[in-house]
Amino acid sequence: MADAIKYLLDESRLPREWYNIVADLPRPPEPVLHPGTLQAIGPADLEPLFPMALIAQEVATERMIEIPEPVREVYRQWRPSPLYRARRLERALDTPAKIYYKYEGVSPAGSHKPNTAVAQAFYNKEAGVRRLTTETGAGQWGSALAFAGALFGLEVRVYMVRVSFEQKPYRNALMEAWGAQCVASPSEETNAGRQILAAHPNSPGSLGIAISEAVEVAAQHADTKYALGSVLNHVLLHQTVIGEEAIAQLEMAGDYPDIIVGCTGGGSNFAGIAFPFIGAGLRGGPKPRVIACEPSACPSLTRGRYAYDFGDTGHLTPLVKMHTLGSTFVPPGFHAGGLRYHGMAPLVSLLQELGLIESRAYTQSSCFEAGIEFARSEGVLPAPEANHAVRGAIEEALRCKSEGVSRTILFNLCGHGHFDMQAYIDFQAGKLEDRAYDEGELNAAFDSLPKVAAE
Amino acid sequence: MADAIKYLLDESRLPREWYNIVADLPRPPEPVLHPGTLQAIGPADLEPLFPMALIAQEVATERMIEIPEPVREVYRQWRPSPLYRARRLERALDTPAKIYYKYEGVSPAGSHKPNTAVAQAFYNKEAGVRRLTTETGAGQWGSALAFAGALFGLEVRVYMVRVSFEQKPYRNALMEAWGAQCVASPSEETNAGRQILAAHPNSPGSLGIAISEAVEVAAQHADTKYALGSVLNHVLLHQTVIGEEAIAQLEMAGDYPDIIVGCTGGGSNFAGIAFPFIGAGLRGGPKPRVIACEPSACPSLTRGRYAYDFGDTGHLTPLVKMHTLGSTFVPPGFHAGGLRYHGMAPLVSLLQELGLIESRAYTQSSCFEAGIEFARSEGVLPAPEANHAVRGAIEEALRCKSEGVSRTILFNLCGHGHFDMQAYIDFQAGKLEDRAYDEGELNAAFDSLPKVAAE
Numbered sequence: 001m002a003d004a005i006k007y008l009l010d011e012s013r014l015p016r017e018w019y020n021i022v023a024d025l026p027r028p029p030e031p032v033l034h035p036g037t038l039q040a041i042g043p044a045d046l047e048p049l050f051p052m053a054l055i056a057q058e059v060a061t062e063r064m065i066e067i068p069e070p071v072r073e074v075y076r077q078w079r080p081s082p083l084y085r086a087r088r089l090e091r092a093l094d095t096p097a098k099i100y101y102k103y104e105g106v107s108p109a110g111s112h113k114p115n116t117a118v119a120q121a122f123y124n125k126e127a128g129v130r131r132l133t134t135e136t137g138a139g140q141w142g143s144a145l146a147f148a149g150a151l152f153g154l155e156v157r158v159y160m161v162r163v164s165f166e167q168k169p170y171r172n173a174l175m176e177a178w179g180a181q182c183v184a185s186p187s188e189e190t191n192a193g194r195q196i197l198a199a200h201p202n203s204p205g206s207l208g209i210a211i212s213e214a215v216e217v218a219a220q221h222a223d224t225k226y227a228l229g230s231v232l233n234h235v236l237l238h239q240t241v242i243g244e245e246a247i248a249q250l251e252m253a254g255d256y257p258d259i260i261v262g263c264t265g266g267g268s269n270f271a272g273i274a275f276p277f278i279g280a281g282l283r284g285g286p287k288p289r290v291i292a293c294e295p296s297a298c299p300s301l302t303r304g305r306y307a308y309d310f311g312d313t314g315h316l317t318p319l320v321k322m323h324t325l326g327s328t329f330v331p332p333g334f335h336a337g338g339l340r341y342h343g344m345a346p347l348v349s350l351l352q353e354l355g356l357i358e359s360r361a362y363t364q365s366s367c368f369e370a371g372i373e374f375a376r377s378e379g380v381l382p383a384p385e386a387n388h389a390v391r392g393a394i395e396e397a398l399r400c401k402s403e404g405v406s407r408t409i410l411f412n413l414c415g416h417g418h419f420d421m422q423a424y425i426d427f428q429a430g431k432l433e434d435r436a437y438d439e440g441e442l443n444a445a446f447d448s449l450p451k452v453a454a455e
Numbered sequence: 456m457a458d459a460i461k462y463l464l465d466e467s468r469l470p471r472e473w474y475n476i477v478a479d480l481p482r483p484p485e486p487v488l489h490p491g492t493l494q495a496i497g498p499a500d501l502e503p504l505f506p507m508a509l510i511a512q513e514v515a516t517e518r519m520i521e522i523p524e525p526v527r528e529v530y531r532q533w534r535p536s537p538l539y540r541a542r543r544l545e546r547a548l549d550t551p552a553k554i555y556y557k558y559e560g561v562s563p564a565g566s567h568k569p570n571t572a573v574a575q576a577f578y579n580k581e582a583g584v585r586r587l588t589t590e591t592g593a594g595q596w597g598s599a600l601a602f603a604g605a606l607f608g609l610e611v612r613v614y615m616v617r618v619s620f621e622q623k624p625y626r627n628a629l630m631e632a633w634g635a636q637c638v639a640s641p642s643e644e645t646n647a648g649r650q651i652l653a654a655h656p657n658s659p660g661s662l663g664i665a666i667s668e669a670v671e672v673a674a675q676h677a678d679t680k681y682a683l684g685s686v687l688n689h690v691l692l693h694q695t696v697i698g699e700e701a702i703a704q705l706e707m708a709g710d711y712p713d714i715i716v717g718c719t720g721g722g723s724n725f726a727g728i729a730f731p732f733i734g735a736g737l738r739g740g741p742k743p744r745v746i747a748c749e750p751s752a753c754p755s756l757t758r759g760r761y762a763y764d765f766g767d768t769g770h771l772t773p774l775v776k777m778h779t780l781g782s783t784f785v786p787p788g789f790h791a792g793g794l795r796y797h798g799m800a801p802l803v804s805l806l807q808e809l810g811l812i813e814s815r816a817y818t819q820s821s822c823f824e825a826g827i828e829f830a831r832s833e834g835v836l837p838a839p840e841a842n843h844a845v846r847g848a849i850e851e852a853l854r855c856k857s858e859g860v861s862r863t864i865l866f867n868l869c870g871h872g873h874f875d876m877q878a879y880i881d882f883q884a885g886k887l888e889d890r891a892y893d894e895g896e897l898n899a900a901f902d903s904l905p906k907v908a909a910e
Binding site: 004005006008011073076077084088106108110147150151169170173174176177178179372375376377379380381418419421422424425428 | 606
């Protein structure tokens with residue numbers, strides 16, 4: 001009998017509550033500021049954009065928050081997701097380390113994003129909302145919201161970064177198969193879009209611009225709300241089912257991680273796998289090292305300032321305190337479109353400030369190399385974003401080998417790469433460039449950070 | 456508490472044996488004939504192409520055949536695969552029918568094909584084979600063998616129908632990510648390919664041609680064997696894990712199918728879901744109706760002759776008795792490339808002759824319509840091949856509605872459509888044509904059937 005490679009939880013052990021790390025932090029998160037007054041805002045100020053149930057989660061301080069049964073019913077289609085022991089990768093690396101990965105690519109949209117999309121669609125439907133707007137970069141988040149919208153009978157309008165819209169027609173087709181409408185951003189539909197197009201008719205778009213468009217449309221229509229796929233507290237909250245399940249699955253395996261690795265763009269899949277373990281450590285349990293892996297071309301955690309900043313280019317969103325490269329920063333092109341965001345989730349940023357997590361930046365070619373090694377040993381082709389976590393996990397496993405130490409490594413494989421094959425074609429053809437960001441542009445973006453009296 | 460939608464078997468209930476329907480049939484399959492002499496051949500004649508363990512399975516008569524532990528270890532990565540109750544689809548159709556589907560898209564290659572690819576790679580590795588050759592149409596089989604080759608350390612060379620090779624660069628990239636080499640067929644590498652190219656320099660290729668190329672290379676190299684993804688008895692045998700699991704999962708649900716639906720190209724996924732149920736019926740159990748759904752543009756079961764024919768265009772393969780449109784028949788273009796084959800598995804063909812299964816042909820546009828309805832209710836976007844089974848299941852569910860009868864329908868969702876998005880783009884744009892085959896060409900193909908004395 002071979003050793004187990006898969007740890008599946010019985011459906012009866014699907015988590016009943018999300019975990020809110022705010023309850024265990026030594027200090028509370030910084031307040032959110034109004035984009036006009038730069039003063040702290042209250043829940044009511046967010047009502048044009050979000051239903052009250054989500055706003056309440058955004059500011060919640062209790063440790064556990066119930067997952068509504070209709071959300072759990074949809075989760076059950078693919079959750080609890082499998083935890084794997086990567087024995088074939090361990091053998092290929094010849095490492096004494098034990099490598100586990102949680103696989104979120106089993107969702108119908110192929111990533112962790114439905115964990116929050118389903119919850120957000122549910123609460124909006126409950127609040128009588130008819131339509132959701134959102135932005136998407138690589139398309140994972142837009143696909144997830146399109147899926148969730150189809151299940152709950154909500155219209156979904158997705159503003160997709162134009163360069164991705166043009167490079168990835170298949171993502172667009174997937175969203176349309178689920179009945180959503182996908183629009184290239186910047187578009188002529190919004191003031192934010194028209195302003196950009198007037199100044200830059202050939203603008204390739206950015207997540208910051210697409211957010212401005214989606215927020216503008218939601219704010220102007222009473223039957224429409226906005227949905228964000230990362231960064232915000234309630235989004236990270238919904239992702240904690242990942243880590244909660246992983247704790248139970250590692251218990252089945254008789255193991256506990258020494259090291260936890262995740263990739264970070266806005267921070268939600270990283271938070272999902274890591275927060276329940278970090279929280280257990282804050283409450284007196286073991287304290288694994290936790291490593292956030294980001295692209296070196298968009299290094300918000302390793303190079304960003306910890307400062308108040310806007311979430312979008314048009315400065316329509318509230319300000320949050322986070323690691324940021326500045327809302328005017330435009331990262332060079334690379335394939336992990338889901339990681340091309342100037343900021344980082346405020347909660348992840350705060351954890352780094354508190355010394356509870358480490359961060360590292362990797363070039364995309366080193367990440368694709370890791371992804372191919374993973375595919376050939378474990379059989380799953382990761383998304384370009386997930387390759388950053390694979391890269392981090394392999395680095396730690398090789399460190400174990402050189403130090404002659406066995407450690408237990410857990411990483412989150414947040415999605416598959418089926419919609420990113422052009423990136424793999426480019427990599428195999430030796431055409432992937434590791435383009436560095438421009439130092440001058442980064443400094444200019446830092447200079448453009450808003451001056452906030454509170455800091 | 457909502458009703459269950461997912462039925463997952465514990466890993467301890469992963470089948471230990473494949474089911475061989477030959478043991479339960481009222482008469483044995485017809486013998487295989489030598490392509491030169493047209494006389495019955497013995498196991499030794501197949502040795503240039505297959506390892507002895509697979510040849511033994513091809514002619515086996517015992518009911519149960521053990522699944523080797525290394526194969527089960529790989530299976531465990533995604534098996535037992537989930538069985539779902541399609542409650543949201545039932546509601547959308549407003550049908551009294553209960554619809555269940557077995558989902559094989561959870562494998563790393565995204566279809567049922569790894570069930571046999573892993574087994575074939577294992578037996579070839581055991582026999583000291585260094586390299587496998589194969590053909591692929593849409594790319595699902597080539598991907599599956601590339602995946603299996605990577606895990607067992609075998610080189611894999613895939614001859615891919617040229618028109619698919621050009622239309623689906625992402626399938627090629629997936630195979631290469633797993634380390635396989637993919638070649639457009641007809642190629643200059645083989646006599647079979649060169650002959651076709653000499654006569655038709657712009658030949659779009661066909662499965663029959665690609666099989667000839669792969670067989671030729673395997674026959675000429677002692678360290679190389681050939682692997683086929685459907686049609687043969689041992690391939691169908693390996694797929695029976697699908698139906699074996701489904702029986703146990705429906706038992707969990709307290710249910711048994713009245714109707715079983717599968718799509719058919721070569722017949723392997725259909726056999727996989729249906730044979731264990733048909734066998735139970737032959738041994739005195741309940742006898743569900745079993746419906747094979749095929750494309751109306753390549754209707755081997757509904758229009759083909761039951762006759763001896765070659766498996767390939769170059770007439771290098773042995774002859775088998777099957778439903779065939781003639782090995783010279785070239786179906787018009789349509790998107791379910793995995794169903795574009797002139798023949799049908801001999802065992803599936805025999806079952807139709809014995810009156811144990813029904814068959815139906817559907818246009819591709821009616822199948823894509825069904826696929827979109829499925830995606831919007833159940834959340835999974837099916838492969839174009841699988842859409843034929845979805846179409847058949849919906850038709851039966853609507854019949855239940857019009858008759859006011861509740862029946863239990865089980866179908867096999869054999870793969871996801873992530874690598875078929877261009878087909879969905881064409882469908883959504885109203886660009887899908889339902890091209891009929893040419894009656895004159897079909898009659899000419901029938902006339903070209905070999906004259907076999909045994910018939």
